Each structure stands twice: as C-alpha cells, then as structure tokens.
Amino acid sequence: MKKIINDPKRVVDESVAGFGLAHADIVRVEMDPIYVVRVDAPVSGKVGIVSGGGSGHEPLHAGYVGFGMLDAAVPGAVFTSPTPDPILAATKAVDGGAGVLHIVKNYTGDVLNFETAADLASAEDITVRAVVINDDVAVKDSLYTAGRRGVGGTVLVEKLAGAAAQRGDSLDDVAEIAERVNANVRSMGLALTPCIVPHAGEPSFTLAEDEIEIGIGIHGEPGRERIKLAPADDLVDRLIDPVLDDLPFAGGERVLLFVNGMGGTPLIELYLAYRRAAEVLQGRNVTISRSLVGNYITSLEMQGMSITVLRLDDEMIELWDAPVQTAALRWGR
Incomplete structure (x- = not known):
C-alpha cells in the first residue's frame, strides 16, 4: 500500500484540518466534535442545510459547504457514518431560526445517526426535516442499506436544495425541492479497481485484471454483475440504459x-464516456440542458465511474444556475 498519510488513525482529522486552512474564506472547521461549517453561519432567517457521511468520498461533503449549497458537513471515519454528537453540533451551528434540513444518503448508519441527532435537536427547539437520497438503480439492498443506496444524486440534491435555501425558501419548500430532485434522479456506477481504506491497508474487494464490477457501491459493495473488460461505449450503455428505463x-x-x-x-476517460451517454440520450429524444463531468463523489482511489441523470423542470434549471461558492463547485459570484 502506498498512500500519502501519516498515522492511518489521523487521516480524517489531518485532512479536514488542511481543508479548513485551504478554504478559510469559505468555511471554518471545528474539531471537537468534528464538522465543517460556512464561515458566516448561522445565517439569520435562512434554512440551514446539513449533510455528511463517511470520509473517502471527497469532495463530498465538505467540498460543498458554502454560499448556495450546504451550511455544514459532518465527516465520519473513512466509509463510516458520523456519530450523532457532531451531527447535532453542526445542526445547532447552522440554525438561523428557520429550521434545518438534513440531507442523508441511504446507508443504515447515516440514517440512524441523523435521526438521533434530529431528535436531540428537536429537544432543543430546533425544527429539523430530513430527506434520504436513494438514487442508485443497481441493487435494491446492499451491505450497508435497506433499499437503494444514495450516490451521485446527492450532489445534485445538495446544489438545488442549497440554492432554494439561499434564496430564502421556507423549510417545507426546501425539503420539497430536495424530495423532487430525489424522485427524478437515477444513478449507476462501475469499478475497474478496488480502493484501499487507510486503516485496513488492503483492497476492499478483488477484481481480476480483465474484470469490471457493474453496479458497484461507493464503499465497494457488490453490484449487479462482474464482466470482462469491454469497450467504453458498451460500459456506458450498461449503466445508462437501466438509469433511463427506471x-x-x-x-x-x-x-x-x-x-x-x-x-x-x-x-479524458470521463469525457469519452460522456460522449456516448449523450448519444444515447439523443437517440431517446432527451435533451441535455445541463451537465457536470468530473470527480465529485468518489471512493478514495477507485478507478471507475458513475452516470447520473436528473429529469429537469424550469425551477430546477433556475436553481442549478443560481450562484454557488464552495471549494468544489463555484459559479455566478
């Protein structure tokens, strides 16, 4: 194993500290308990938005803290849910009096710990709503979930709900936007290689040199099938067809x-894949109005990709185009 780390047990703390130093104009970092929060939080009268989950998926979630997106993000250990205490602390830190929305990926630990934190916040008179993201069409249940996993659609929910909160929408309206996005977004991914969790020191699963896992989860959970290496267009078709059919x-x-x-x-490979996905959409008489290409929800150093399609309406387009200033997404300011 080769990694640029010190103590494997300190990877998250040291990485988050570095993130805070690099983006001190956008966020501040609290270390005990650990969370990342907008530098101007809480914003009076604005709905606060909190997300989080296991580390190792950067830039998710801390990279999306800032104007027009998240108000706070709570990092757990690598591939491990954060506990209720830092989620509660982040919720309190962003409460501007208009309530707080939790955006939660559908993994059992995340769901349970965010629910517990919401109950604790309610006891302190903070109104909390939660939206659970479950956009992965690959499998119904996995090692970490009951029901579909939350994957790439999470980034889009955070952007659009964040824009709605930034323009002053109520908690109910922001939650409705998040639910609407989740209902209209689907994703599926594949892996060419496993990843290595720092404290484990060995691959999270095994693939032969000529094998690909179709429908992989972001923690290395098994997918739909394991196939031999195939041309890129064939791989894109195996991902996008189930997404569009669903x-x-x-x-x-x-x-x-x-x-x-x-x-x-x-x-270079992601844009190659985008070209084929665009061809498939065109063949189905579907118009690509907006796009995003890059490493935005990752699985450490895993080689692979996911394809996410969000069915848009006029309001979603307006919210996507709205100004955002975070470490990982920024335009319009």
Missing part, C-alpha cells in the same frame, strides 16, 4: 447529465 422517459424531457469519476479515473 425513470422512465417518454421522450422530449430535459435532463442534467452527470458523469462522475470514482477518484482514480482521468478526465
């Missing part, structure tokens, strides 16, 4: 197409 599409819709790298995939 929504489903009648033709004439507008979408946001998001091709995401899993951490170890170069952009």
Whole structure:
C-alpha cells in the first residue's frame, strides 16, 4: 500500500484540518466534535442545510459547504457514518431560526445517526426535516442499506436544495425541492479497481485484471454483475440504459447529465464516456440542458465511474444556475 498519510488513525482529522486552512474564506472547521461549517453561519432567517457521511468520498461533503449549497458537513471515519454528537453540533451551528434540513444518503448508519441527532435537536427547539437520497438503480439492498443506496444524486440534491435555501425558501419548500430532485434522479456506477481504506491497508474487494464490477457501491459493495473488460461505449450503455428505463422517459424531457469519476479515473476517460451517454440520450429524444463531468463523489482511489441523470423542470434549471461558492463547485459570484 502506498498512500500519502501519516498515522492511518489521523487521516480524517489531518485532512479536514488542511481543508479548513485551504478554504478559510469559505468555511471554518471545528474539531471537537468534528464538522465543517460556512464561515458566516448561522445565517439569520435562512434554512440551514446539513449533510455528511463517511470520509473517502471527497469532495463530498465538505467540498460543498458554502454560499448556495450546504451550511455544514459532518465527516465520519473513512466509509463510516458520523456519530450523532457532531451531527447535532453542526445542526445547532447552522440554525438561523428557520429550521434545518438534513440531507442523508441511504446507508443504515447515516440514517440512524441523523435521526438521533434530529431528535436531540428537536429537544432543543430546533425544527429539523430530513430527506434520504436513494438514487442508485443497481441493487435494491446492499451491505450497508435497506433499499437503494444514495450516490451521485446527492450532489445534485445538495446544489438545488442549497440554492432554494439561499434564496430564502421556507423549510417545507426546501425539503420539497430536495424530495423532487430525489424522485427524478437515477444513478449507476462501475469499478475497474478496488480502493484501499487507510486503516485496513488492503483492497476492499478483488477484481481480476480483465474484470469490471457493474453496479458497484461507493464503499465497494457488490453490484449487479462482474464482466470482462469491454469497450467504453458498451460500459456506458450498461449503466445508462437501466438509469433511463427506471425513470422512465417518454421522450422530449430535459435532463442534467452527470458523469462522475470514482477518484482514480482521468478526465479524458470521463469525457469519452460522456460522449456516448449523450448519444444515447439523443437517440431517446432527451435533451441535455445541463451537465457536470468530473470527480465529485468518489471512493478514495477507485478507478471507475458513475452516470447520473436528473429529469429537469424550469425551477430546477433556475436553481442549478443560481450562484454557488464552495471549494468544489463555484459559479455566478
């Protein structure tokens, strides 16, 4: 194992500290308990938005803290949910009097710990709503979930809900936007290689040199099938066809197409995949109105990709285009 680390037990703390130093104009970092929060939080009269989960998926979630997106993010250990205490501390830190929305990926530990934190916040008279993201069409249940996993769609929910909160929407309205996005977004991914969790020191699963896992989870959970290496266009088809069939599409819709790298995939390959995904959408009479390509929700150094399609309406397009200033997404300011 080769990694640029010191003590494996200190990886998250040292990385988050470095993140805070690098982006001190956008965020501040609290270490005990650990969370990342907007530098101007709490914003009076604004709905606060908190997300979080296991580390190792950077830039998710801390990279999306800032104007127009998240108010706070709570990092757990690598691939491990944060506990209720830092989630509660982050919730209190962003409470500007208009309530707080928790955006939670559908993993059992995340769901339970965010629920516990919400109950504790309620006892302190903070109104909390939660939206659980479950956009992965690959499998119904996995090692970490009951029901579908939350994956690439999380980034899009955080952006659009964050924009709604930034413009002054109520907690109910922000939650409705988040639910609407979740209902209209689907994702599926694949892996060419496993990743190595620092404290484990060995690959999270094994793949032969000529094998690919279709439908992999962001923690290395098994997918739908294991196949031999195939041309890129064939791989894209294996991902995007189930995504489009699951929504489903009648033709004439507008979408946001998001091709995401899993951490170890170069952009040249992601854009190659985007080209094929765009061809498939065009063949189904679906218009790509917005796009996103890059490593935005990763699995450490895993080589692979995911494809996410969000069916858009006018309000979603307006919210996507709204100004945002975070470490990982920024435009319009």
